[in-house]
Amino acid sequence: MPAEVRLLASEIAAHGEKLSETRLRAALERALAEQFKGARLLVLMPDHTRTLPLPQLFRLLTEILRDARALDFMVALGTHPPLSPEALCRLVGITPEQRSTQYKHIGLLNHAWDDPSALVQLGVLERAQVQAISGAAWHASLGGDVPIRINRAVLAYDHILILSPVFPHEVIGFSGGAKYLFPGISGAEIINVSHWLGALLTVRRVIGVKWTPVRALIHAAAALLPTPVTVISMTVEGDGLSSLFIGDHVTAWEAAADQSAQRHIIWLDQPVQRVLSAAPPMYDELWVASKAMYKLEPAVADGGEIIIYAPHLETVSHVHGKYIYEVGYHIRDYILQGWERLRHIPLGVLAHSTHVKGDGSMRAGVEVPRIRVALATQISASDCERLNLGYYDYRQIAPSAWQGREAEGVLYVPKAGERLYRVREKSEVRRAAEP
Numbered sequence: 001m002p003a004e005v006r007l008l009a010s011e012i013a014a015h016g017e018k019l020s021e022t023r024l025r026a027a028l029e030r031a032l033a034e035q036f037k038g039a040r041l042l043v044l045m046p047d048h049t050r051t052l053p054l055p056q057l058f059r060l061l062t063e064i065l066r067d068a069r070a071l072d073f074m075v076a077l078g079t080h081p082p083l084s085p086e087a088l089c090r091l092v093g094i095t096p097e098q099r100s101t102q103y104k105h106i107g108l109l110n111h112a113w114d115d116p117s118a119l120v121q122l123g124v125l126e127r128a129q130v131q132a133i134s135g136a137a138w139h140a141s142l143g144g145d146v147p148i149r150i151n152r153a154v155l156a157y158d159h160i161l162i163l164s165p166v167f168p169h170e171v172i173g174f175s176g177g178a179k180y181l182f183p184g185i186s187g188a189e190i191i192n193v194s195h196w197l198g199a200l201l202t203v204r205r206v207i208g209v210k211w212t213p214v215r216a217l218i219h220a221a222a223a224l225l226p227t228p229v230t231v232i233s234m235t236v237e238g239d240g241l242s243s244l245f246i247g248d249h250v251t252a253w254e255a256a257a258d259q260s261a262q263r264h265i266i267w268l269d270q271p272v273q274r275v276l277s278a279a280p281p282m283y284d285e286l287w288v289a290s291k292a293m294y295k296l297e298p299a300v301a302d303g304g305e306i307i308i309y310a311p312h313l314e315t316v317s318h319v320h321g322k323y324i325y326e327v328g329y330h331i332r333d334y335i336l337q338g339w340e341r342l343r344h345i346p347l348g349v350l351a352h353s354t355h356v357k358g359d360g361s362m363r364a365g366v367e368v369p370r371i372r373v374a375l376a377t378q379i380s381a382s383d384c385e386r387l388n389l390g391y392y393d394y395r396q397i398a399p400s401a402w403q404g405r406e407a408e409g410v411l412y413v414p415k416a417g418e419r420l421y422r423v424r425e426k427s428e429v430r431r432a433a434e435p
Contacts, residue, residue, distance in 0.1 A: 006247055006248065006251060007245060007246070007247040007251050007252060007255065008030070008031035008230070008246045008247045009027040009028075009030045009031035009244075009245075009246045009247075010027065010243070010244065010245045010246070010255065011023045011024070011026075011027045011243065011244045012242070012243040012244075012259065013237065013241075013242045013243065015242075015262075015263070016237070017237070017242065018237045018238060018239075018240030018241055018242055019240065019241045019242065019243070019244060021056065021060075024056070024057075024060060024241065024244065025060055025064070027244055027246065028060055028061065028064050028232075028246070029064055031230075031246040031247075032061075032064055032065060032161075032230075032246070033064055034067075036065055036067070036068050036158075036159060037067040037068070038067070038068070038069045039068050039069055039070075039157075039158040039159055040068070040069050040070040040156070040157045040158045040159075041065060041068045041070065041071050041072070041157060041158070041159055041160075041161060042072050042073075042074060042153060042154065042156075042157040042159075042160050042161070043061065043071070043072070043073045043074070043160075043161045043162075043163060044073075044074055044075075044076045044160065044161070044162045044163065044180045044181070044184060044185060045058075045073055045074070045075060045076065045091075045092075045163040046075070046076060046163070046165060046180075047075050047076075047077055047080055047083065047091065048083075048087070048090075048091055048282055049080065049282055049283060049284075049288045050165055050167075050175075051165065051236050051239075051282070051418060052163070052165045052234070052236060053236075053239060053240055053241065054091060054092055054093065054163070055092055055093020055094075056093075057163060057232075058073070058092040058093060058094075059093070061161075062103070062106060070107075070157070071105075071106050072106060072107030072108075072109060072153075072157075073092065073106065073107065073108055073109065074107075074109040074110070074111060074151070074153065074185065075088070075091070075109070075110055075111060076111060076162075076180040076181075076184025076185050077110060077111045077113065077184070077185075078111075078113065078183045078184055078186075078191060079113050079114075079183075079188075079191060079319050079320070079348065080287075080288075080319070081318045081319060082110035082111075082112065083110055085099075085108075088108040088110075089108070092108065109153070111151050111184065111185040112151070113183075113185075113186065113187060113188060113191065114188065118151055118152060118153075119149040119150065119151060119152060119186075119187045120149065120150060120151075120152035120155060121147055121148065121149045121187075122148045122149070122150055122221075122224040122225060122226075123148050123224040124145050124146065124147055124148060125145065125146040125148060125190075125217070125220055125221060126145050127143070127144045127145050127146075129220065130142060130145075130146060130193065130217065133213050133216045133217050133220065134197055134200075134213050134217075135213055137197060137200045137201045137213060138200075139200055139336070141196065141200075141336070141339060141343070141347070142193055142196060142197060142200075142347075143193065146189050146190055146193050147187070147189050148182070148186070148187075148189070148190055148221045148224050149186060149187030149189065149190075150181065150182070150185055150186050150187065150225065151185040151186075153185075154181075154185070154225065154227050155226070155227060157227060158227075158228075159227065159228050159229075159230065160181075160227055160228070160229045160230070161229075161230050161231075161232060162177070162180045162181075162229060162230070162231045162232065162233075162249065163180075163232050163234075164176035164177055164179075164180055164231050164232060164233045164234065164252075164253065164256070165234050165235070165236050166233055166234065166235055166253065166256040166257055166259070166260045167236075167260055167264055167418045167419075167420075168207050168208040168260065168261075168264055168265060168295065168418075168419075168420035169206075169207065170198065170203045170206065170207050170291070170294035170295075170355055171194065171195050171198035171199075171206065171214055171351070171355075172194070172198065172206070172212060172214040172215050172218065173206050173207065173208065173209040173210055173211070173212040173214065173215055173257075174208070174209075174210055174215075174253075174256075174257040174260055174261075176231075176233055176253050176256060176257070177231055177233060177249045177250070177252070177253025177254075177256075178218050178219055178221075178222040178229075178249045178250075178253070179218055180231075181218075181221070181222055181225065181229070181249075182194065182218045182221045182222060183195075186221070188346070188348075190217075190218075190221055191348050192346055192347035192348045192351075193217070193347060194214050194217055194218060195347060195348040195351035195352070196347035196348070196350060196351045197213060197214050197217060198212075198214045198351060198355075199332055199335075199350065199351035199354045199355060200332065201213065201214070202332060202354075202359055203294050203297055203298075203355050203358070203359075204297060204298050204358075204359060207294060207295070207298065207420060208261065208265055208298075208420045208422065210254065210257050210258070210261070219249075219250070222249060229248070229249050230246065230247070230248070230249075230252075231245075231246070231247065231248065231249045231252040231253055232244065232245075232246050232252070233245045233246070233247075233252040233253050233255065233256035234256060235256055235259045235260050235263055235264070236418075237263065242259065242263055243255075243256060243259040243263075244256075264418065264419050264420060265419070265420045265421075265422055266419055266420070266421050266422070267422055267423070267424050268299050268421060268422070268423050268424065269423070269424055270409075270423060271299055271300060271301035271304070271409075271423050272299055272300055272301065272304065272406070272409045272410065272411045273300070273301055273303075273304045273305070273408075273409035273410065274304060274305045274306075274307070274409065274410050274411070275296050275299070275300060275304075275305070275306045275307065275410075275411045275412075275413065276307050276309050276376075276397070276399060276402040276410075276411070276412045276413070277292040277293065277295075277296050277306055277307065277308055277309060277413045277416040278292070278309045278310070278399065278412070278413060278414050278415065278416055279291070279292040279308055279309065279310040279313065279416055279417055280415050280416075280417065281312050283310065283313070283417060284312075284313070284315070285313065285315045285316065285317050285318055286308075286313060286315070286316045286317065286356075286375070286377070286379070287316070287317040287318075287319070287320060287324075287352065288417075289308060289310050289313055289377075289417070290308065290352070290355065290356045291416070291417035291418070292306075292308045292309075292310070292413070292416035292417050293306050293308055293355075293356055293358070293373055294355060295416060295417060295418065295419060295420045295421060296411075296413065296416065296421050297358050297359075297371065298420070298421065298422045298423065299411070299421035299422060299423055300371050301371075301409070302370055302371070303370075303371065304371045304372070305371060305372040305373075305374065305390075306371060306372075306373050306374070307374045307375070307376050307390075307392055307397075308373070308374070308375050308376065308377065308416075309376045309377075309394060309397060309399065310375075310376070310377045310394075311376070311377065311378070311394040311395075312377075312378075313377040313378060313379065314377065314378035314379065315379075316379065316383075316387070320346070320348075320349050320352070323345050323346060323349040324349060324352070324353065324387070325383075325386060325387065326345065327342060327345050327349065327350065327353050328353065328386065328387050328388040329353050329354075329356045329357040329373070329387055329388045329389055330353055330354065330357050330367060330388060331354060331357050331358065331359065331360035331361070331362075331367055331368075331369055331370075332354040332359075332360075333360070333361060333362045333367075334360075334362060334367045335350050335353065335354060337362055337365075356373060356389075357369055357373060357388070358370055358371055358373060359371075372390055373389055373390065374389060374390025374391060374392055375389055375390070375391060375392070376391075376392040376393070376394040376397050377394060378394075381393075399412060399414070
């Protein structure tokens, strides 16, 4: 590990417990107090589709960093829709009245991935570098050189702080760290290439793996950023934090990823046949609610089924819906065989398509998915057919009827999308059964 890599502060709670506010404050003060006096700070944070006690962290940071010359918070949206002023206030736990009085000096900002005037180019990742990073997953569909563009605001500050919850992630292995820069506040190019590289690798080969080609790609892009970065990297337990690490974007993220691997992966002794995977209300479109599929796919037997159960959900994607309806949901090899017909679709959308459909193969030109994926949402049966997904009427599903049936190969997950389900190797199951 390089000598310059360091951890400034850390706190870890016992399993099943969460850190008290006293311990959180002590760690934040130990790492941050007095370091940024007179500095201009930009804090990057997740939106409402990630579980994090953000109001608590916002309050603590604004108190501890009160001597900063400027302190602004930006939502690392990627391509998610921007938040209204009211939604920004709710995100950090303040009222509009507090926003205009107590916190009037603090900026609450959205990232704008599709506004050229909001972006600046830091450099380029050349095709040869992307190919070397991709390794055996390389495919010509990844294209040529990748311009690395980022929200130009990062160049207007002395330091960037990243509030980074870490969970198993379908594209990069584990979320967090430099991912809040790329794709969090980046332009479309690196968003598309990184997501498509993850799709070429496939979810089951990436999710819950710490070091992946996509992580290497993101770190290569982050090396082009001249503004120094400190990451506050965390794992979430219930409505609080179970660990916190403050340091550079590699060390702090890696420590939290190790904790996430212990706390956010549920191991099953054998694969299940059917899953009712309940996506919580914080997922307000299929674009993010499909995490309820990604986190369960590795636990489902060949020929099995995942039902994304979300009675509140009525939208496929606020931003990308047009393209998703055009291409539908398909396995990776279907996309690759039809590349000339589909190459005009953004790579990020194609990646989403394959992630939702899961693994499979092409047999005599026919798409054969490994498992069946269906929706029990407000998205209609006709739309599901158009999207190449199964359909269930959510009004005919009683979640209670799915509970307690693991011995039958039936699993109900009440808040799906963050914890990863995996199956132990047979040798591990045998060892566990030995006296």
